[in-house]
Amino acid sequence: GENVEQHPSTLSVQEGDSAVIKCTYSDSASNYFPWYKQELGKRPQLIIDIRSNVGEKKDQRIAVTLNKTAKHFSLHITETQPEDSAVYFCAARSNDYKLSFGAGTTVTVRA
């Protein structure tokens, strides 16, 4: 099955700086890569996603890049704000249409 690895596990940034989270996946058949933000005790919220026919996607301060050859994808958050503090999960969906999640990154934005 699919195996998704996520780094770093924790990330502390100064408000206004950028945050980058990286993920790798193992199944070359995976074709959909969503990113979720989860606040403590709440449901994961989809913040951005990318499909395998696209190399980059941007939505305001959030961007995702995908390198199919290397099987890795990254989340970039620019101009971070305190409300960006949360746990972020990457995921990959393969041919069985199931999502496999990374271990998560706890992001702390220091004011």
Added chain:
Amino acid sequence: GAVVSQHPSWVICKSGTSVKIECRSLDFQATTMFWYRQFPKQSLMLMATSNEGSKATYEQGVEKDKFLINHASLTLSTLTVTSAHPEDSSFYICSARAGLNTEAFFGQGTRLTVV
């Protein structure tokens, strides 16, 4: 996005009893629902996949007789934790999607505490 409602949001039960958790898609028909378990500070682990009208498919290591899943309609799936024990205490989250290649939406989760 679409709305998935999970009930209850939290439950405390005694060891040995059973607990039922409901997952409803409120504004779309969910052909597939997924059940996840999330321990503190860990990732979401898929427990099982349920398709309306058929038996659920369980992930390796998940006991199907302990975690009973019923997907009786296109808007409702239930997870019953039978003979619950303290080690079953966790955050259980469902997600639902309308079709194979569509986005899956998450319920708000159920915090289960077994005492």
